[in-house]
Amino acid sequence: MSARAAWRLESLGFTHVYRYTAGKMDWRASGLPIEGQFADEPCAKDIARRDVPTCRLDERVSEARRRAGHWPVCVVVNEQKIVLGLLRLQTMQANVQQTVEEVMESGPRTYRPYARPEQLKRYFDKHQDRHGAPITTADGELIGFVLREDVERTQSGS
């Protein structure tokens, strides 16, 4: 559709016509600002915690555990901040001498920044996510982590 529009504009004499091929779903999935009816609705990117602890594949679990502090999870990312795995508290406590790669949960479920709280709650219930889940762009880049308690707080309006 946008390709035909771009060609039509050229046929009308416009000399610098571009086509954003990935379209507005790509824009929204990246967490960039939008305008319109959906702009004011709370969504995952609004409640995602950006300070979620992260670690690398080759680190010791003990180091990830130390960095996680009070958090129940530590997100495993690469240098590009692409989500590769997840360490949960129980795993971190039981495997301090191993590397992150050896014990992480590979390819964890992630959600897009435009997911609404009620959708997240439904997904968390369905997949028994006790803590919540990472929020990423469509390319897998970490934006933050939505805690289950934050979703429930948003839904109750407090």
Place this chain on the structure above:
Amino acid sequence: MPKDIDRDEVQRLANSGARIIDVLPKADYEQFHLPGAISIQLEKIDAASTKHLPKDQPLITYCQDTQ
């Protein structure tokens, strides 16, 4: 020939004054659109609906995804 661009290029061009055109149905546009985007549905693109746009101004079209 129209040039295909990615998200980063959209932001760069928009910051340099490009106009962004949402070619989707009005209802889709009203749900959400890119900041500053104007709505001209594909079937309504003609000389009359674009007469307010300078011919040499960069224009960016988009729809949902790769439609």
